[in-house]
Amino acid sequence: MSHELIKKSQEIEENAASSYLHAIRILRLQGVEVRDLENVIKKIAIETLIHREIVKGMLKAYEEALKRESEVMKEIEELKPSAREKAVIVRLLKDHLLIESEMIDYYKKLAQELPYPVLKELAESLAKNEEEHHKLISSLIKKYEE
Numbered sequence: 001m002s003h004e005l006i007k008k009s010q011e012i013e014e015n016a017a018s019s020y021l022h023a024i025r026i027l028r029l030q031g032v033e034v035r036d037l038e039n040v041i042k043k044i045a046i047e048t049l050i051h052r053e054i055v056k057g058m059l060k061a062y063e064e065a066l067k068r069e070s071e072v073m074k075e076i077e078e079l080k081p082s083a084r085e086k087a088v089i090v091r092l093l094k095d096h097l098l099i100e101s102e103m104i105d106y107y108k109k110l111a112q113e114l115p116y117p118v119l120k121e122l123a124e125s126l127a128k129n130e131e132e133h134h135k136l137i138s139s140l141i142k143k144y145e146e
Helices: 002-029 035-077 083-113 117-145
Strands: none
Touching: 002 035, 035 117, 083 117
16 A cells, blocks of 8 residues: 555656756746746645655655565564674664664755755654664663573
8 A cells, every 4th residue: 555655656756856846947938927927836846845855765665665564574573682792783773873863864854954844744754763773773772681
């Protein structure tokens, strides 16, 4: 169901982008001098192009996640580490914790810099997702330090 919705969203965004760009061409060909209308259409057209690319990436990421999910879960289920392996796991997780912290900071800074609201919100959402990763990794560290 999600796959079909993402594909349909991509199709709608592509149609919208084409439609907005077509509208700008029509206005220009007709010699219509309505700058405010053209400026609004340009803004929406650019943001629609951004949406289209985001949805394309979403579809690719979703398909990859579906493909890899069972592999990853199988590998995780097979993990039964020894005390020595737990120490290595904790060290690796702490390294990843630093990476997650860096990603949180980066996405927050990126959100402050981006001029397009949809990309700004996406960067903020990614920062929140990285914060969740940080919490999950922290809880795993506690688990393996026991």
